[in-house]
Amino acid sequence: MQAYVGIDxxxxxxxxxxxxxxxxxxxxxxxxNGRETVLGVIGDLPVGxxxxxxxxxxxxxxxELLQDYGFEPHLAHxxxxxxxxxxxxxxxxxxxxxxxxxxxxxxxxxAWIAPSDVREQRAVPRHRAQLVRLRTLLRNRIHAVLADHxxxxxxxxWNGVGRQWLDALPLPDSARRAVADRLEIIDAxxxxxxxxDAALAQVAxxxxxxxxxxxxxxxxxxxxxxxxxxxxxxxxxxxxxVEELPAGHAGLDALEQAAGAKDAxxxxxxxxxxxxxxxxxxxxxxRRLT
Numbered sequence: 001m002q003a004y005v006g007i008d009x010x011x012x013x014x015x016x017x018x019x020x021x022x023x024x025x026x027x028x029x030x031x032x033n034g035r036e037t038v039l040g041v042i043g044d045l046p047v048g049x050x051x052x053x054x055x056x057x058x059x060x061x062x063x064e065l066l067q068d069y070g071f072e073p074h075l076a077h078x079x080x081x082x083x084x085x086x087x088x089x090x091x092x093x094x095x096x097x098x099x100x101x102x103x104x105x106x107x108x109x110x111a112w113i114a115p116s117d118v119r120e121q122r123a124v125p126r127h128r129a130q131l132v133r134l135r136t137l138l139r140n141r142i143h144a145v146l147a148d149h150x151x152x153x154x155x156x157x158w159n160g161v162g163r164q165w166l167d168a169l170p171l172p173d174s175a176r177r178a179v180a181d182r183l184e185i186i187d188a189x190x191x192x193x194x195x196x197d198a199a200l201a202q203v204a205x206x207x208x209x210x211x212x213x214x215x216x217x218x219x220x221x222x223x224x225x226x227x228x229x230x231x232x233x234x235x236x237x238x239x240x241x242v243e244e245l246p247a248g249h250a251g252l253d254a255l256e257q258a259a260g261a262k263d264a265x266x267x268x269x270x271x272x273x274x275x276x277x278x279x280x281x282x283x284x285x286x287r288r289l290t
Contacts, residue, residue, distance in 0.1 A: 003045050005071075006099025007053040008092045009033075009062060016041045017096035019104055028093050035065055042071070052103040054078045055111055063113060073113060076102070080109035124203075128196040135189045138182045142166075145175050158186075 001020055008015040016038065018027040031037040042049070047070035053059060054076045066073040076099060102108040114122070139158065146152065151169055156162045166179060 003049055004100045004104040005042055005045070005049060005051040006096045006101070006103065007038075007051060007062065008095040008099065009053050009056055009059050010092075011058060014038070014062075015092035015096040017093070017100045018042065018045070019097065019100040021104065023101065023104065025097050025100070028097060030092060033061070038062070038065060039069065043069070045071075048072055050074060050103055052076050052099040052108055054081060054099070060119065064116070074103060074108055075111045075113045077109045077111045121203075124196060124200060128193060128200070131189050131193050131196070135186055135193065138186050138189075142179050142182050145171075145178050149175060 003026070004019045004021070006017045006019070008017075011033075013030055013032050015030050016027065017025055018041070019025050027041060029041055031041060042051070050072045051066050052074040053062060055078060059075075063073055063075075081099070081102065099108070142157070146157075146169070149169075149171055151171075153162065153165055157166055163183075166183070171179065
């Protein structure tokens with residue numbers, strides 16, 4: 001008898017529901033995350049059994065586990081699942097059973113599961129984005145300290161002239177210490193960000209794809225790395241078309257993260273994010289880029 005599996009994945013534990021083709025829930029168990037514990041619930045199911053889980057925190061290990069043991073993974077779109085299967089009673093058991101039910105009835109709104117090499121390629125711009133976001137936070141805190149003491153500068157505070165201006169400000173000792181400490185961390189972050197930028201630039205150069213948007217601006221290495229990781233090759237002669245991208249692709253948020261929220265001079269981000277709208281996710285199989 002064919003079975004359908006729904007897994008509600010959490011950081012430390014997951015709820016696993018196994019449903020038969022008639023809609024009866026045979027198993028609904030909460031287990032610690034790990035190969036042995038998950039296989040203890042679904043390990044006896046036949047190869048090719050379909051398994052659904054939402055695109056939530058820390059699902060990469062589950063993809064590898066399911067693929068290694070011959071299961072057919074399906075990545076569900078969390079917001080679309082909520083719209084389709086909202087329930088008054090909501091807990092892990094209900095969520096896992098709902099995923100299995102949507103999979104069984106072919107109503108599961110799916111997102112594209114990026115191959116392992118694509119996920120690996122995405123990791124570098126994501127890592128860079130986190131560091132840039134932290135740098136931006138520290139810069140904003142420095143601006144707040146300066147505002148508290150009535151200091152303002154119309155141009156950048158972070159280049160050579162700006163640093164000299166900061167050093168010459170008549171700030172109290174506590175404010176001076178707060179600015180100096182944050183600048184020290186910013187400088188340390190910048191070393192790592194520059195190294196990542198150099199690595200991304202090499203990847204973009206080796207990829208030898210068009211980097212010019214239809215607007216004529218150049219796409220920065222970080223945003224380019226993320227877009228090409230999804231299998232899309234932008235060029236000056238081709239418009240960016242949503243239908244050419246995989247269903248459930250990274251979309252606006254990931255591109256902004258990949259480019260460090262427009263920081264570090266990633267030209268063309270505004271244009272590409274205005275064109276790359278989130279794809280419409282519909283029930284059934286996710287579209288794949290061929």
